[in-house]
Structures are given as C-alpha cells and as structure tokens.
Amino acid sequence: MVTADSAAVGQGNARACLLALRAANEPLTLAEVAEQTVLSRPTVDAVLTSLVETGPVRIVPAAPASSPGRPARRFAFHPGAATVAAVDIGDRSVRCLLTDAAGRMVATGRREYAGNGAAARLGAVAQVVQDAADEGGTDERLSPAVVGIAVPGILDADGRLAQSLAVKDLEGTDIASELSLRLGCPVAVENDIKLAAYAEHHLSARPADIAFVQIGHRISVALILGGRILQGRHRLAGELGTQRGMRWTSTSRRGRLHWSTGDDAAPLFARAADGDQAALAEIDAFCAEIAPRLATLLLTVDPEQVVIGGGLSRAGDLLLDPLRHHVHHLLTSPGKPVFRTARLTTDGALVGALGLAFEHGSVQVTGVLEVPPPWHRFPAPPDHPRPADAHPEGTP
CATH class of the missing domain: 3.30.420.40 (ATPase, nucleotide binding domain)
Structure with missing residues (x-):
C-alpha cells in the first residue's frame, strides 16, 4: 500500500535524480547519481528505471570500457x-x-x-x-x-x-x-x-525580496517577498494605479506619464545624457515627485532591493541616481533598500x-x-x- 508519506518521498527522490541529471554537462552513471543525491544505489536504480520509462531520462550508449567487464550504464536528462x-x-x-x-x-x-x-x-x-x-x-x-x-x-x-x-x-x-x-x-x-518581477528575482545571483517598479509610458509595481509574488487577498498588492484619483505625477494623464517632450521620454533622456541642465532638472523633479509613494510602499513591505524595469530603465544612472537619492532622503531609518536596474527591459x-x-x-x-x-x-x-x-x- 502506497501512503501519502511514501509517495512524497518517492517524488522527492525522483526530483533529486532529475535535477542532478539536468544540471550535468555529461551523462552520469548510476553510482555518480547516487553520490550526488546521497541516495542509495538501489533507490537510484529504481528511480532512473521509472524515469526512463516515463520519458524525461534516457539511457546513453555506454562509453568504451577501459577495463574488463560490462561498462556501467549512463543516464542523461532528455530535453526533447x-x-x-x-x-x-x-x-x-x-x-x-x-x-x-x-x-x-x-x-x-x-x-x-x-x-x-x-x-x-x-x-x-x-x-x-x-x-x-x-x-x-x-x-x-x-x-x-x-x-x-x-x-x-x-x-x-x-x-x-x-x-x-x-x-x-x-x-x-x-x-x-x-x-x-x-x-x-x-x-x-x-x-x-x-x-517580470518574478523573473528578475530568479535571475539574480542572490535572490532577494524586491519591489519591482516598471517605468515606461506608465508606472507599475509588483512585489516579490519570500520568493513568491505578493498577491494579497484580492490579488491587488502593488496595484497602486487602481486607487481612485491616484496620480504618480501632476502631469500624468489617465495613468500615462507626460514629459516636456510629450509621451515619449527618449528625447528628454538623450538631452540629459548630453548634459542638458534643463533635461536633468526635469528628470530630477520627476524622481522627487514619485519618491513619496515609493517610500511609503517600501516602508510597508521593507524589501531588500528596488528593481527599476521598463523602457526608462535603459537610462541607467540618469534615472537611478536621482530616484535613489530622493527615496533614500525620505527614509529616516538606517536600513535602506538597494536600487538597481532590471536585467531584462523588454x-x-x-x-x-x-x-x-x-x-x-x-x-x-x-x-x-x-x-x-x-x-x-x-x-x-x-x-x-x-x-x-x-x-x-x-x-x-
């Protein structure tokens, strides 16, 4: 009789063997899988036999033997x-x-x-x-x-x-x-x-709790806490734009950001990159205007990182530096989140x-x-x- 506990153990053993094979750069012998998973050879043998039958693992033709006797079977994860x-x-x-x-x-x-x-x-x-x-x-x-x-x-x-x-x-x-x-x-x-926030969390060298702020034509927020997307009771966590009358900036229209260059901020950031003081001042004012809402959010969930994604994240430090400055200025406690740009913008x-x-x-x-x-x-x-x-x- 298969109990729930024994089924869970079986799935755990199969998972461990699969991960060992999927991570390997070359086929592994039964003994090598047993060594990597710290499972007994009989257990690994039974697991691999089952996985070969169901498809995710295949037996690889044995390498030429360097000593007498039957060469050891080799197993590989089957991507196809x-x-x-x-x-x-x-x-x-x-x-x-x-x-x-x-x-x-x-x-x-x-x-x-x-x-x-x-x-x-x-x-x-x-x-x-x-x-x-x-x-x-x-x-x-x-x-x-x-x-x-x-x-x-x-x-x-x-x-x-x-x-x-x-x-x-x-x-x-x-x-x-x-x-x-x-x-x-x-x-x-x-x-x-x-x-997008979930991908940023998992692609990080050291996954952390993050507040993901997407800045493009609009501003959107998502939160990753404990390795999971924070949803809330009604799946509304981070959906600040659903608050009636809420505006990120005084010039935004129906949630869309508006700049002196119109709906497209690219020309403005291009001028700022060339040292245009008026453009730099406009970007700084934008960051100062959105900072209070971000600071309130950060004090509510206390993430380790703030990740800036979306099209404007390509501006790099032109956006990141003033935004970090204005948000950190509002946080009087010593613990302040790290700011970085997203690894994936599109x-x-x-x-x-x-x-x-x-x-x-x-x-x-x-x-x-x-x-x-x-x-x-x-x-x-x-x-x-x-x-x-x-x-x-x-x-x-």
Missing part, C-alpha cells in the same frame, strides 16, 4: 521529452517563446492581431504558439506540454481578467480555461508586471511566463511534482546575456 511555451499578450501583438524541457530555446514567434475582440486575441495566442511549434520542427512532441501567459491587467481570485487598459476586450475572460481548450494542454496566466514578462509554465506544468514536463524551472538556461536577449553568477540548478 517535452516543450514548454511562454506568451506575452500585448495591446497590438502577441509574442511566443518555445523551449525544450531543459529550458533551451527551440523557437520564437510574433503575431499581430487580425481583428478586434476576445476571440481574435485568443486566436492569435493559439496561432503564435502553433507557429513556434511549426518553426521548431515537425515532431509531434513539439506541441507544448504547458503554456505560461503574461497578460497586461488585473486577475481576480478566480483567474479571470478583471481589469485591463491594454486588452479591455478580454475583461471577464477565463484566459487559462479558454486557451487550454484551444491548445490542448494546461495553461497558467499571470499579470505581466508580476511575472522580455521580463515573457521569461517570467516561461518560469510560470515550468512551475505549473512540472508533472506534464517531467512526470515529477515541483521540479524547479531551469532559470539559468532560459533564453536572454542579446543585449542582456545571462549573468555568469546566476544561481545554479536546483536552488530556489
């Missing part, structure tokens, strides 16, 4: 056993990233919306996933085992899109259920800013959605519960290579 897809839903288009079971990129895709309404948007999502699978090859296994979706809006407790400025026609839609029917696999959905939500998919579909991808995503292998944009000291395989 499953694929995983991530989708970032935007207001004008959808983007897709498809990886193998080890987190290595297989294909990418982008698709513009062919029409208006929820059906057109959901159809574009389903099609971009299929396009990526077709680009990756003809093998039927390229159909994703699970899909993670980043959506610009607030999800309610039941997972429906409750509110969105960018994709208003999807409001009230259970996106996960609708897309699961279209794609024939499990689908997980989360807010795009929260997923693909954070997409990479976060990939991590969400791996977490949500661990059983579909590996056959084992709670196998952590291979964050260190996730694709990164060319201008944002994966940090060499990103935390290794198997760490939270």
Whole structure:
C-alpha cells in the first residue's frame, strides 16, 4: 500500500535524480547519481528505471570500457521529452517563446492581431504558439506540454481578467480555461508586471525580496517577498494605479506619464545624457515627485532591493541616481533598500511566463511534482546575456 508519506518521498527522490541529471554537462552513471543525491544505489536504480520509462531520462550508449567487464550504464536528462511555451499578450501583438524541457530555446514567434475582440486575441495566442511549434520542427512532441501567459491587467481570485487598459476586450475572460481548450494542454496566466518581477528575482545571483517598479509610458509595481509574488487577498498588492484619483505625477494623464517632450521620454533622456541642465532638472523633479509613494510602499513591505524595469530603465544612472537619492532622503531609518536596474527591459514578462509554465506544468514536463524551472538556461536577449553568477540548478 502506497501512503501519502511514501509517495512524497518517492517524488522527492525522483526530483533529486532529475535535477542532478539536468544540471550535468555529461551523462552520469548510476553510482555518480547516487553520490550526488546521497541516495542509495538501489533507490537510484529504481528511480532512473521509472524515469526512463516515463520519458524525461534516457539511457546513453555506454562509453568504451577501459577495463574488463560490462561498462556501467549512463543516464542523461532528455530535453526533447517535452516543450514548454511562454506568451506575452500585448495591446497590438502577441509574442511566443518555445523551449525544450531543459529550458533551451527551440523557437520564437510574433503575431499581430487580425481583428478586434476576445476571440481574435485568443486566436492569435493559439496561432503564435502553433507557429513556434511549426518553426521548431515537425515532431509531434513539439506541441507544448504547458503554456505560461503574461497578460497586461488585473486577475481576480478566480483567474479571470478583471481589469485591463491594454486588452479591455478580454475583461471577464477565463484566459487559462479558454486557451487550454484551444491548445490542448494546461495553461497558467499571470499579470505581466508580476511575472517580470518574478523573473528578475530568479535571475539574480542572490535572490532577494524586491519591489519591482516598471517605468515606461506608465508606472507599475509588483512585489516579490519570500520568493513568491505578493498577491494579497484580492490579488491587488502593488496595484497602486487602481486607487481612485491616484496620480504618480501632476502631469500624468489617465495613468500615462507626460514629459516636456510629450509621451515619449527618449528625447528628454538623450538631452540629459548630453548634459542638458534643463533635461536633468526635469528628470530630477520627476524622481522627487514619485519618491513619496515609493517610500511609503517600501516602508510597508521593507524589501531588500528596488528593481527599476521598463523602457526608462535603459537610462541607467540618469534615472537611478536621482530616484535613489530622493527615496533614500525620505527614509529616516538606517536600513535602506538597494536600487538597481532590471536585467531584462523588454522580455521580463515573457521569461517570467516561461518560469510560470515550468512551475505549473512540472508533472506534464517531467512526470515529477515541483521540479524547479531551469532559470539559468532560459533564453536572454542579446543585449542582456545571462549573468555568469546566476544561481545554479536546483536552488530556489
């Protein structure tokens, strides 16, 4: 009789063996897996036999023996056993990233919306996933085992899109259920800013509690505490823009930031980079204006880091230095958070959605519960290579 405790132990043993093989640069023998996992050889033998049967592990042809006797069997993680897809839903288009079971990129895709309404948007999502699978090859296994979706809006407790400025026609839609029917696999959905924050946390060399502040055409906030997205009772934690009458700056209009250069801040920051004093003063005034709300938020949750993401994060110290100065000035206590820019400025939500998919579909991808995503292998944009000291395989 299999008890809950024995089943949990079995899943833990399988998880440990999988992680050892997934992290290895070459096939491992049974003895090497046993040594790395500190499990007995009979236990490892039973686990690997089962994993070979279910697919995530394969037996590799034995290397030529250097001594008499039968050469030891070697085992390897099988990246081709499953694929995983991530989708970032935007207001004008959808983007897709498809990886193998080890987190290595297989294909990418982008698709513009062919029409208006929820059906057109959901159809574009389903099609971009299929396009990526077709680009990756003809093998039927390229159909994703699970899909993670980043959506610009607030999800309610039941997972429906409750509110969105960018994709208003999807409001009230259970996106996960609708897309699961279209794609024939499990689908997980989360807010795009929260997923960008989640990716930043996991891509850090030393994961910390963070307040993620996305500054682009608008300002959005997400919080990562204890390694998890802080949701709150109604999934509204960090959703400061939902407060009636709330304005980040005196010149913002319906949540959109407005500058002396109009809606586009790029010309202003370009002038500031050239030393234009008026541009530098405008950026400093902007930071001083948003600092009080940020300071209140930081004193409420007390994170270790403030991560600035979004398009304006590309300005680097031109934005970071005055913002840090004004926020730290308001915090009278000695403990002040570190400020840094995001590692991913445009693909954070997409990479976060990939991590969400791996977490949500661990059983579909590996056959084992709670196998952590291979964050260190996730694709990164060319201008944002994966940090060499990103935390290794198997760490939270």
